[in-house]
Amino acid sequence: MNDPKLFFDQIYRDNYPKVFRLCLGYVGGDDMAAKELSQEVFIKVWEHLERFRKEAQISTWIYRITVNTSLMYLRKESRKKEIPLQEWDQVEEESSATVRKESQMKQLYECINKLPETHRTILLLELEDVPQKEIAEIIGISHSALRVRIHRIKNELTKCVKNDKF
Amino acid sequence: MTNFEDLKKEWSHQEDVESPKNGASVIIKKVLHMRNQQQILVAILGLTTIILIGFFFYVFAYTERNATIGLFSMILILVVRIGAELWSIHYLRTLNSALSNRIYSENIVRYYKKRRILHFVITPILIAIYSFGFLMLMPYFKVGLSAGFYLYIQISSIVILLVLSFFIAKQIVKELNIIKQLQLKLEDMNETVG
Numbered sequence: 001m002n003d004p005k006l007f008f009d010q011i012y013r014d015n016y017p018k019v020f021r022l023c024l025g026y027v028g029g030d031d032m033a034a035k036e037l038s039q040e041v042f043i044k045v046w047e048h049l050e051r052f053r054k055e056a057q058i059s060t061w062i063y064r065i066t067v068n069t070s071l072m073y074l075r076k077e078s079r080k081k082e083i084p085l086q087e088w089d090q091v092e093e094e095s096s097a098t099v100r101k102e103s104q105m106k107q108l109y110e111c112i113n114k115l116p117e118t119h120r121t122i123l124l125l126e127l128e129d130v131p132q133k134e135i136a137e138i139i140g141i142s143h144s145a146l147r148v149r150i151h152r153i154k155n156e157l158t159k160c161v162k163n164d165k166f
Numbered sequence: 167m168t169n170f171e172d173l174k175k176e177w178s179h180q181e182d183v184e185s186p187k188n189g190a191s192v193i194i195k196k197v198l199h200m201r202n203q204q205q206i207l208v209a210i211l212g213l214t215t216i217i218l219i220g221f222f223f224y225v226f227a228y229t230e231r232n233a234t235i236g237l238f239s240m241i242l243i244l245v246v247r248i249g250a251e252l253w254s255i256h257y258l259r260t261l262n263s264a265l266s267n268r269i270y271s272e273n274i275v276r277y278y279k280k281r282r283i284l285h286f287v288i289t290p291i292l293i294a295i296y297s298f299g300f301l302m303l304m305p306y307f308k309v310g311l312s313a314g315f316y317l318y319i320q321i322s323s324i325v326i327l328l329v330l331s332f333f334i335a336k337q338i339v340k341e342l343n344i345i346k347q348l349q350l351k352l353e354d355m356n357e358t359v360g
Binding site for chain 2: 005008009011012013016017020021024039042043044046047048051052061064065067068069071072075104105108116117118121126127128129137138139140141154155157158161
């Protein structure tokens with residue numbers, strides 16, 4: 001695709017949902033913040049598009065930008081990583097099945113936010129079903145080093161969710 | 167939810183978000199707007215410098231040695247400091263975000279270490295030269311201005327210096343904190359590799 005605008009449009013449509021979901025994980029489920037952050041990510045994608053080399057997978061390339069932008073975004077504003085209480089109060093008024101699902105997600109977001117930064121990134125990419133080799137590449141560590149750590153991170157998260165269970 | 171696979175299932179069952187309509191063109195417009203804003207900012211700063219230099223000649227400051235030194239040092243320091251800030255903004259914006267998180271974090275640490283030199287070495291020197299320039303002009307203010315306005319300039323200059331120092335200190339603390347956090351993170355990554 002020779003037209004960079006068309007190429008970018010394609011990238012945007014194909015990748016927005018997964019970028020948004022990843023951002024949502026970084027901002028503790030805050031919808032508005034995730035939208036703002038996703039926009040920042042795609043601004044970077046557009047600005048870096050000329051540097052994109054076809055030898056890398058576009059998804060890996062976008063994930064790298066998402067991870068780096070998210071971590072700087074959280075630092076820049078020292079944003080609250082927890083979900084605003086008001087938002088979760090609204091959830092209470094919805095149907096019980098939705099409430100249960102939403103409260104499970106709330107728990108999950110809370111536990112993700114308790115993890116150290118690198119662990120959080122590894123975990124969010126693992127939840128997105130990104131292959132481990134790709135996760136290692138995004139983080140910048142060896143595949144074997146990632147394998148050693150990933151099991152522990154999964155356990156940490158599962159334990160946290162179980163302990164916080166209502 | 168009991169094990170990780172359940173959590174993963176829960177995660178993947180989240181409601182799918184649709185890409186905003188015309189989202190890509192909105193982003194492109196936003197980038198253009200940001201670039202225009204930057205150009206406007208540079209133009210305003212350039213114009214301010216020209217006005218200051220114009221003022222320098224308008225009041226015949228160059229006929230008095232001390233006034234020349236005073237005014238010229240103040241203008242120079244403003245230009246240098248603003249230039250350094252613009253460089254910082256540009257450097258951070260153009261930093262390659264598509265690198266691995268480890269290399270990106272290292273680059274960010276390098277960037278903030280450069281900023282540390284700016285804060286701890288360059289800025290105090292600039293403030294000292296700026297204050298020196300200002301003090302050189304004081305006798306001219308005393309002669310040319312009313313007693314009340316002269317007093318106002320004396321007091322406000324101290325207040326401005328204090329307020330400015332407070333904001334610079336706040337920014338330094340914030341940036342030092344970022345360096346500390348990133349270094350801890352990099353140490354953690356090194357442990358993983360090792």
